Amino acid sequence: MAKSIRSKTKRTFRNKKREDSVYAVTEAARLHRLNSKLTAIVSKDSEGDVPVQEQKEGEDCVPDEEINVLCEPTDAMSVDTEPRKSISTHGPRGSRREEWRLSKGLDPKPRRDGMNRKGDLSGRRKAGRAKRRR
16 A cells, blocks of 8 residues: 555655755755745835834844845745635536537537427436346
């Protein structure tokens, strides 16, 4: 049986890779990039138009010259202030078969022509035991 990604051995080896191997540099760069994005978001005021300079007591500012240029993010994170348009999950969603039929100029679902004994439209499948058993 395959091991889940939640298993303790998988998690410990993943953590070792993050700390000791080549991936450690990538992980550190990722953490630094995410930290700078989050501090930029937090440093803005509630409307998000003017950056706010807040400094806690006993905390020194780090000059820009001392920050490593390689670790700085190249792309700025775009913060969406507008509410997202919700995606509808209701209503019919066509299958690939229906899409193919539409592309050929046919109806998405074939018409049902047959009638049963009651005068209603017949079902798609015949009743009883399945005919093709292979």
